[in-house]
Amino acid sequence: MFQVGYDSQDYGTTMNLFTNGQAAMYCMGSWDASMALNEDIAPEIRDNIRAFTMPVIDGGKGKATDIAAWNGGGYAVSANSAVKDEAIKFLNYMYQPDKLSKYGWENGVGMSAQDQTAYLTGNETELQKQIMDILKNATSVSGTPINDCGPSAFKTAIESEIQGVSNGSTSVEDFLAAIGAACK
Amino acid sequence: MKKLYSNKPVIFSLVLPGLLVFLFAVLAPICLSVYYGFTDYSGMGEAQFTGFDNYVNLFHDSAFGRSLKNSLLLAIGFICIQHPLAILVAAVLDKLQGKAEGVFRCIYFIPNVISVAVIAYLWKFIYNPDFGLLNNIAKAFGHPGKINWLSHQNAIWSVLIVLIWHGFGWGMLIYYTGIKNIDPVLYEAASIDGANWWTTFFRITLPLMKPVIQINVTMAIISALKQMETVYLLTNGGPNNSTQFAANYLYQQAFKAFKYGYGNAIGVVFIIICVLATVALNTVFRDKKEA
Numbered sequence: 001m002f003q004v005g006y007d008s009q010d011y012g013t014t015m016n017l018f019t020n021g022q023a024a025m026y027c028m029g030s031w032d033a034s035m036a037l038n039e040d041i042a043p044e045i046r047d048n049i050r051a052f053t054m055p056v057i058d059g060g061k062g063k064a065t066d067i068a069a070w071n072g073g074g075y076a077v078s079a080n081s082a083v084k085d086e087a088i089k090f091l092n093y094m095y096q097p098d099k100l101s102k103y104g105w106e107n108g109v110g111m112s113a114q115d116q117t118a119y120l121t122g123n124e125t126e127l128q129k130q131i132m133d134i135l136k137n138a139t140s141v142s143g144t145p146i147n148d149c150g151p152s153a154f155k156t157a158i159e160s161e162i163q164g165v166s167n168g169s170t171s172v173e174d175f176l177a178a179i180g181a182a183c184k
Numbered sequence: 185m186k187k188l189y190s191n192k193p194v195i196f197s198l199v200l201p202g203l204l205v206f207l208f209a210v211l212a213p214i215c216l217s218v219y220y221g222f223t224d225y226s227g228m229g230e231a232q233f234t235g236f237d238n239y240v241n242l243f244h245d246s247a248f249g250r251s252l253k254n255s256l257l258l259a260i261g262f263i264c265i266q267h268p269l270a271i272l273v274a275a276v277l278d279k280l281q282g283k284a285e286g287v288f289r290c291i292y293f294i295p296n297v298i299s300v301a302v303i304a305y306l307w308k309f310i311y312n313p314d315f316g317l318l319n320n321i322a323k324a325f326g327h328p329g330k331i332n333w334l335s336h337q338n339a340i341w342s343v344l345i346v347l348i349w350h351g352f353g354w355g356m357l358i359y360y361t362g363i364k365n366i367d368p369v370l371y372e373a374a375s376i377d378g379a380n381w382w383t384t385f386f387r388i389t390l391p392l393m394k395p396v397i398q399i400n401v402t403m404a405i406i407s408a409l410k411q412m413e414t415v416y417l418l419t420n421g422g423p424n425n426s427t428q429f430a431a432n433y434l435y436q437q438a439f440k441a442f443k444y445g446y447g448n449a450i451g452v453v454f455i456i457i458c459v460l461a462t463v464a465l466n467t468v469f470r471d472k473k474e475a
Contacts (some may be wrong), residue, residue: 005313007423008334013308022315152226156441160247164424169336 002027007167021045034109036125051130065139069113070148113141150183157182214455221449226442238449248450251421251428252457258344258429259408263401266348267355270400271393274359275385289360293353300350304417307346308334339419339427347414351407355400362396363389398469405461409454430454 009017018026019041026032035041036049053064077087094100101112102119111131124132147155161178164170170178189195221238225231242248273292277285295303310317311333319331333342366389374384390397412431415421421428421436430450438447 003314004330005311005332005334007336008308008311008332008339008419010308010420013305017315152440152442153437156436160422160425163422164336167336167423169424169426 007163019045030111030131033111033125033127033131034107036127037108049127051127051134053134063139065134065137066142067134067138067140068142068145069135069138070142070144071113111135154179154182217448217451217455219448220445221452223445224443225445225448227438227444231445234445238446239453241446242449242453247421247425247428247433248430250425251430251433254340254427254429255409255411257340258347258411259405261344261348262351262355262404262408266352267359267397267400267404270352270355271359271390271397274356274363275389277356277360278363279381289357292356295350296353300413301417303346303350304414307342308418311342334419334423336423336426339423343415343418343427346418347411350414351404355404358400359393359396362393366392394469398465402462402465405465406458409458409461430457 003023014023014026015028015032017023019035019038021042021044030051036046038046053067056062056064075091077084077091081087097114098119101114102116104110104112105116105119105128106121108125108128111128113135115136116132117136147158150158158179161170161175165172165175220231222233222235223231224234224237277288277292280288298306309315313319313330313332316333318333319327322331332338370388370392371384374388379387410431411429412435415427415429415432416435419427421432425433431454434447434450434454437443437450
């Protein structure tokens with residue numbers, strides 16, 4: 001599915017290849033929906049960016065409409081903050097569905113995992129509309145991805161080990177053993 | 185002036201700033217590192233004493249073992265490839281004379297003045313399997329497929345090439361300076377005695393360059409151990425820790441995995457290895473001098 005050398009491409013390199021028209025597809029999340037409005041990207045690229053769900057294999061588990069979506073981007077307030085109560089109030093205010101999420105949607109800079117139908121302005125990009133349809137038609141939503149389900153040490157370990165199992169240099173058993181050790 | 189230099193308060197006041205910098209910027213952080221290496225400190229909250237757990241885990245950590253092996257490979261690359269080439273090029277440059285000497289000296293030093301970030305991304309695109317320069321050259325010579333230069337099997341060699349290339353100019357310049365300090369009368373005397381270029385190089389240049397070689401090789405080995413920026417930007421130690429180096433691994437453990445205590449344990453072991461390497465090199469060179 002992926003090109004030779006995919007496991008050595010980082011975020012910036014892959015984005016550059018896609019936005020320069022050197023890659024036809026870019027495996028990325030809804031937080032990059034702002035590419036459709038980024039004037040630093042050539043119009044012939046930016047106006048033609050679209051989204052589709054990951055293909056499924058015949059006989060495999062799951063459907064193309066089972067999507068990975070979660071409420072990410074958590075914030076923390078220091079217990080020693082001089083404005084702790086105000087900071088908590090501010091976060092509670094901004095995290096209402098019609099605040100931060102709506103502002104992000106209206107400005108095309110990203111899409112949170114909620115139904116944006118009530119906030120349509122008519123100025124949405126084609127990319128935004130497609131992402132909205134994908135979420136509306138989802139048969140299941142994953143919730144928090146596995147790499148965010150543990151402490152930082154687990155996240156670092158699994159994001160390193162997954163490279164080995166995906167490029168075939170590590171067996172599935174060794175991968176599971178490594179992330180199991182990282183859980184301890 | 186002599187009275188001034190023998191005045192103890194004056195001497196103390198001149199030495200004190202440097203001593204304070206050493207104490208607070210070098211010695212104190214090392215002592216703190218040793219302390220945190222015995223804890224499970226995550227960078228915030230309380231630090232719980234865990235004894236030698238971090239060091240025991242370190243010796244069973246395959247990623248750390250891999251990082252030391254890669255450092256050793258790089259050190260061998262520096263000593264067996266980079267420095268012999270640097271000495272030869274420096275010796276040839278010394279003989280060139282005229283404008284060509286200055287031009288080639290600049291050309292060889294250019295990689296050292298380019299920012300590490302630019303170098304890492306430059307080589308990332310050179311190594312790109314689809315659009316990279318290397319694969320396009322290979323295609324021009326009839327190679328059919330796309331070579332994955334940063335694959336699990338090839339990445340370490342690709343990274344070593346970048347690191348050897350990047351540091352070449354610096355080593356060459358130090359050797360060039362050392363050769364320029366050799367008295368030309370020795371070469372004239374050798375020439376009168378009928379010595380050719382190779383004999384002059386092995387019998388006069390190399391022996392007189394021994395102190396320079398010692399310093400350069402020591403710096404190269406320390407540099408091999410503390411590689412971080414280029415590796416971080418080029419591969420970040422991947423794929424799957426195949427290009428992991430100790431300093432990069434320390435950074436990942438301390439600041440990404442928030443295992444600050446474990447990262448400090450890596451740092452302490454790293455310092456011990458650097459000190460042992462320096463002592464070993466001094467012993468090797470000292471023995472040869474005394475003999």
